[in-house]
Each structure stands twice: as structure tokens, then as C-alpha cells.
Amino acid sequence: MDAALRRSRRAGLRNTAARRAILDELARAVGDQGHLTATRLHHALLARGLTVELSTVHRVLAQLVELGIAHTVPVGRTVTFGLADDAHHHAVCAGCGDIRQLPAAAVAASVAAARAAGIEADPSGHPTGVVVYGRCRRCRTTTH
Amino acid sequence: MDAALRRSRRAGLRNTAARRAILDELARAVGDQGHLTATRLHHALLARGLTVELSTVHRVLAQLVELGIAHTVPVGRTVTFGLADDAHHHAVCAGCGDIRQLPAAAVAASVAAARAAGIEADPSGHPTGVVVYGRCRRCRTTTH
DNA sequence: ATGCTGTTGCCACTATCTTGCAACACTAGG
DNA sequence: CCTAGTGTTGCAAGATAGTGGCAACAGCAT
Numbered sequence: 497m498d499a500a501l502r503r504s505r506r507a508g509l510r511n512t513a514a515r516r517a518i519l520d521e522l523a524r525a526v527g528d529q530g531h532l533t534a535t536r537l538h539h540a541l542l543a544r545g546l547t548v549e550l551s552t553v554h555r556v557l558a559q560l561v562e563l564g565i566a567h568t569v570p571v572g573r574t575v576t577f578g579l580a581d582d583a584h585h586h587a588v589c590a591g592c593g594d595i596r597q598l599p600a601a602a603v604a605a606s607v608a609a610a611r612a613a614g615i616e617a618d619p620s621g622h623p624t625g626v627v628v629y630g631r632c633r634r635c636r637t638t639t640h
Numbered sequence: 641m642d643a644a645l646r647r648s649r650r651a652g653l654r655n656t657a658a659r660r661a662i663l664d665e666l667a668r669a670v671g672d673q674g675h676l677t678a679t680r681l682h683h684a685l686l687a688r689g690l691t692v693e694l695s696t697v698h699r700v701l702a703q704l705v706e707l708g709i710a711h712t713v714p715v716g717r718t719v720t721f722g723l724a725d726d727a728h729h730h731a732v733c734a735g736c737g738d739i740r741q742l743p744a745a746a747v748a749a750s751v752a753a754a755r756a757a758g759i760e761a762d763p764s765g766h767p768t769g770v771v772v773y774g775r776c777r778r779c780r781t782t783t784h
Numbered sequence: 785a786t787g788c789t790g791t792t793g794c795c796a797c798t799a800t801c802t803t804g805c806a807a808c809a810c811t812a813g814g
Numbered sequence: 815c816c817t818a819g820t821g822t823t824g825c826a827a828g829a830t831a832g833t834g835g836c837a838a839c840a841g842c843a844t
Binding site for chain 1: 834
Binding site: 617629 | 729731733738743748759760762768769770772
């Protein structure tokens with residue numbers, strides 16, 4: 497997380513309280529599910545007594561994604577954010593939104609196929625990656 | 641498309657003008673890009689002189705997805721819909737939203753990895769599938 | 785200490801999707 | 815062909831998420 501701050505500094509971003517708070521929150525989320533929506537992250541900050549505007553959260557997250565420090569995973573009709581610590585990809589339960597990680601090696605063939613189709617999924621840092629949408633066991637058994 | 645109608649009928653859905661119009665519009669889109677947002681589909685209907693409420697479009701699309709007749713691909717912060725005619729998957733340009741198709745075989749390893757992680761990506765019909773997010777050539781060259 | 789410039793808060797606003805409800809229209813059955 | 819039953823729709827209000835302008839503020843290099 498500190499590395500992320502240095503990296504953003506190098507890119508010309510300033511070390512502000514808001515940015516620190518957001519990076520810290522993303523780092524905490526790793527323990528949980530690994531990903532947060534902007535709104536949820538905002539709530540988490542407020543719950544910790546940190547006053548940051550929601551619009552600021554959006555702006556900072558956009559910057560972090562742009563730099564490749566954070567990455568996004570679309571879930572339903574929102575977007576979740578996570579630290580782009582590794583070259584991992586994601587499997588998402590379309591029912592509950594749960595996100596699991598997939599090793600890069602496992603998705604190599606998909607990335608290659610996308611490249612063949614003209615979509616480059618690895619220009620380091622941009623909002624890219626492989627997402628497998630499916631259902632976790634619980635969501636497969638309960639409710640239809 | 642007619643098959644889709646029969647299939648929806650079998651599921652207990654009625655053959656209404658709105659449903660026909662929406663299925664037809666989805667079928668037309670295949671020629672273009674293959675996918676539409678709910679709003680765009682709505683506009684297209686209006687342009688053709690068909691009066692269908694936007695809320696109806698959403699409701700019908702949700703039913704079609706539920707039945708596996710249509711499938712969804714999250715793009716940015718919206719969702720696009722397409723006919724689930726084949727077992728194909730998708731590559732999306734995060735820049736312009738362009739969608740290309742990927743053969744099922746190419747993503748098999750990703751699906752297997754997701755399954756190993758507890759996410760089943762193939763319970764026939766549900767909003768599932770593999771999406772590779774990346775950048776098309778044009779979006780890679782113009783503006784960073 | 786100071787100035788330049790990135791950053792934030794505030795707030796109004798847009799876009800997208802959802803929901804309740806009453807009227808309507810498919811379908812099957814008679 | 816008519817009718818009852820239930821799925822569907824239009825309408826309108828509202829919820830949710832994200833955006834953009836602008837003035838005040840705050841890093842950071844000098």
C-alpha cells in the first residue's frame with residue numbers, strides 16, 4: 497500500500513489525506529473480499545470517521561485505475577475496485593457478487609483469443625483482464 | 641428469433657407485441673455489433689415507430705436473460721444485451737465498448753479455473769460467461 | 785515562506801434502472 | 815365466440831450511481 501502511494505507520487509499525484517484513506521481502505525478490503533464498489537468504499541471511510549466526498553472517491557479511484565494501481569471488475573450494473581497487486585484475474589458470482597481470484601496462467605488462452613479478435617487485454621495498468629461470470633454454489637442451490 | 645419466441649412461450653411467457661419487438665430488435669442487432677444497452681434498444685424501438693415503455697424493455701430483457709434466451713455483457717457501468725444464440729463468449733474494448741466474440745473452446749481453461757474456484761459458469765441460461773476486457777487497436781493508439 | 789498547480793468539498797444534475805398500481809390483452813376453456 | 819384468469823404493460827414516482835463546474839484549499843518544489 498505504501499508502494500502504491502510512492503507509485504502514485506511518481507506519477508505526479510500528491511500525497512493527500514483522501515488518497516491515503518482510499519488506498520488504505522482498498523488494502524483493508526483485501527482481507528475481506530478484495531473488492532469494493534465506490535459507494536461501499538465511501539461508506540467504509542465514513543464509518544472510520546474519515547470525511548471524504550463520494551465524488552472524490554470516484555475521482556481518486558479513476559486515477560488509480562488509470563495508473564494500474566487499482567483494477568476494476570464489473571459486477572451487475574456497478575463496478576468494483578480492488579488493488580492490482582498481482583497479475584490475477586477474476587471469477588464473479590452473478591448472484592451474490594462474490595469475487596474469487598483466478599491465476600493468470602489459467603486465463604492465458606482467453607487472453608490470446610481476445611488478442612486474435614483485436615482486443616489487447618494486457619497494456620499494463622489499464623482497466624483490463626478476464627472475468628468469468630457464473631454462480632457460486634450457494635446461489636446455484638438457493639432461489640431457483 | 642422465432643425459436644426464441646416459442647421458447648419463451650413454453651416458459652409461460654405470453655406472445656405480446658412488446659416481447660416480439662424486443663426479440664426482433666435483438667435479432668437485428670446481431671448484424672451490427674451484436675449487443676445493445678436497454679436504453680439503446682428502447683431508442684431503436686421508438687425510431688421504428690414501436691411504442692414500448694423503457695421499463696417494459698427492462699422487464700422483458702430480465703426475463704429473457706433469466707431464460708437464457710438473452711445474455712448480458714457488462715461494459716463500463718452499464719450492461720449490454722445480446723441474443724444467446726451460441727455458446728460464444730466476449731472480448732470487450734474498455735475504451736469504446738466494442739464487443740467481439742470468442743469461441744467457447746478458447747475460454748474453456750478459464751471456465752475450468754472458475755469452476756475450481758467455486759464459480760460455475762455454465763448453468764445453461766443464466767447470466768454467465770467469460771469476458772475479456774481490453775483495448776481495441778484504435779483505443780490503444782489514440783488517446784493513450 | 786511562497787507560489788504553482790493538483791485536489792477537494794459542495795452541489796446541482798444526468799443517466800440508468802426499479803417499483804407500485806390500475807388498466808389491458810393473451811390464452812385456454814367452455 | 816365469449817369469458818375468466820393471469821401475465822403484461824404504461825405511467826409516474828423514486829431510488830441509485832456517477833459526473834461536472836467552481837471556488838477554496840493544500841502538497842511540494844524552490
